[in-house]
Amino acid sequence: MIESLNSFFLWLDLGDFVGKNDWVWPICEILHFFGMAAIIGTVGLTDARMLGLAKGIPIKALEKFIPLGVIGFLINIVTGVIFIAGNPVGGPIEYLTNLALQLKMLLVLIAGINLLAFYFTGIEKKVAGLPADGDAPTGAKVVAIVSLIAWFGVIFMGRLIMYNDTLLYALGL
Amino acid sequence: MNWIDAIQNSAYPVWVRESPSIFAFTWILSLHAMGLAIIVGVNAIMALRLLGFVPEIRPQALRKLFPWMYVGFTINAFSGLSLLAANLDNDSHNFMFLLKLTFIALAMTNMELLRAKVFDNPAFVAGGPLPSQARTFALLSLVLWTSAIICGRLSEYPYLVEAFTGIGRLGGK
DSSP: OHHHHHHHHHHHTOHHHHHHOTTHHHHHHHHHHHHHHHHIIIIIHHHHHHTTTTTTSOHHHHHTTHHHHHHHHHHHHHHHHHHHHHOTTTHHHHHHTOHHHHHHHHHHHHHHHHHHHHHHSSHHHHHHTSOTTOOOOHHHHHHHHHHHHHHHHHHHHHHHGGGHHHHHHHTTO | OOHHHHHHTSHHHHHHHHOOSTTTHHHHHHHHHHHHHHHHHHHHHHHHHHTTSSTTSOGGGGGGGHHHHHHHHHHHHHHHHHHHHHTHHHHTTOHHHHHHHHHHHHHHHHHHHHIIIIITOHHHHTTOOOOTHHHHHHHHHHHHHHHHHHHHHHTTOHHHHHHHHSOOOOSOO
16 A cells, blocks of 8 residues: 555655745645644534533534634645655655654544544534533544544644654654 | 753753653644644634624633633643753744744733733623624734744744845854
């Protein structure tokens, strides 16, 4: 799988573009941080509300901000692809074999499956009908905890990509 | 030895900078990104509501979001001071870093003014309409936090900043 991903990122052929334009990397980083804040501000705040914090704000109303988080996520996919395909030093393979990045992608996948569970197992319908200070059912709280752990884990692993050796050392690898 | 070196070479900053533990530099750096996402993300939701989005949220209920912005700020004051002490010589002479601190000070002042002028306004607390200054505070908060993130990222690229603005290392050695 890593081989075919590597071919895909090499096919994008962004190495020269990123390598020769010094500003591309920092600008993509800035956008990546905006995307991160948009996800935590929307999805994370909805999770916090389902756990019983900030009662008085209806969960259904907070859900209306989630499209902003989706935009943040899309920005981060685009900028993330630019980072991997455009890595000026070790090329895409350096990132694809990076444990922190692999764990980050696993956590994104878990967050995604968790989101599907929220919308397609009837949990969303239950919380959407709650009053402004209503208490979310246990299923919603489980979804919220998984979501918060996954997204903050994404941030942790994202920061560790540059310090993969530290992660390997901590895991005794 | 000047005071900058004295701080930078004392026990805790040295541990933050040099320990191979994942809970030293890398965890503190990750906390800084998490705190950023919380304060900027939650602020964005509050600002968007004050600007008129998602009117089904009672504006008075937004007061419940302040503690979460303080949580984000506290995490980042702790992690930020730790990272600063560990890299005091470079940071204290870094133009973009100092500009970022300025934007954060302005953003926090703006937040406190929003709280005092809008959320502590007796007519508003009693259920009255949103005071007209709310939109200005909201817009300013988005501009100031956005600027803080941009400067924070650019502080990692002093050579690019110097090439673009002509402003290099400020004072010092």
